[in-house]
Amino acid sequence: MYRYLQYLHRCFKLRSSRYQNLLRTIRAHQCQQIVEVGVYNGRTARKMIQTASISHRPAEIVYHGFDLFEQLTDAELESELSKRPPTRTAVQSLLRRTGANINLYQGNTLDTLKEFAAAGALDNRLNTLIFIDGGHSAETVAHDWENLQPCLTEKTVVVFDDYYPNAHPAIEGKGCQELVSSLDPAQYRTEILEPVNRFQKDWGELQIQMVQLQLA
Ligand SMILES: C[S@@+](CC[C@H](N)C(=O)[O-])C[C@H]1O[C@@H](n2cnc3c(N)ncnc32)[C@H](O)[C@@H]1O
Secondary structure (H helix, E strand, O other), X not given: OHHHHHHHHHHHHOOOOOOHHHHHHHHHHOOOEEEEEOOOOOHHXXXXXXXXXXXXXXXXXXXXXXXXXXXXXXXXXXXXXXXXXXXXXXXXXXXXXXXOEEEEEEOOHHHHHHHHHHOOOOOOOOOEXXXXXXXXXXXXXXXXXXXXXXXXXXXXXXXXXXXXXXXXHHHOOEOOHHHHHHOOOOOEXXXXXXXXXXXXXXXXEEEEEEEEEEEO
């Protein structure tokens, strides 16, 4: 009951943020396994695990997080429209306190996700959320999706961040909109989620949404 009240409070605090979609998805699908591509400071991971713990004991929740952490270079920070994450150790220590099974994979997802998928590290018996929010170049988003796509089952919900509905030269070649529009609707059900978050940049307004995907 306490965890559910905490969840309602968290959703209320995120009422105008697209991030509420992650918590609502975990709750609606009773997700027990979470894959986050792009962990950053681990705070979203913590909220997702806390939400999963309404339906599952923390020790039964599995979290897999991918990031470069302190290996992120200045060039990658710029080309991936990224944020500078803390160290892997700092994030590990934050997330360990949730009581969930925490697995952090440090390195470029071009390598780490491929190894992860090939090793069959996902438990496909569990309801699973895959949150793709790592590098923001369209190329990296496409690679991350291609590597994870074979892991999808009918128990998987994928959420992509960084769907940019308004085209602008400043964000050309970034985000997941190109990938989403290329997907076969006979194979995947996609939904562009509300709300739209808006940020004022020196070139104009950056609009960001999340997209949810499931097998059709
Ligand atoms: C936007 S942040 C993720 C935010 C996080 N999901 C959250 O909700 O707080 C993007 C993260 O992806 C990581 N990243 C960017 N490109 C990457 C790559 N090619 N491989 C692995 N991690 C990458 C960055 O280090 C950064 O921490």
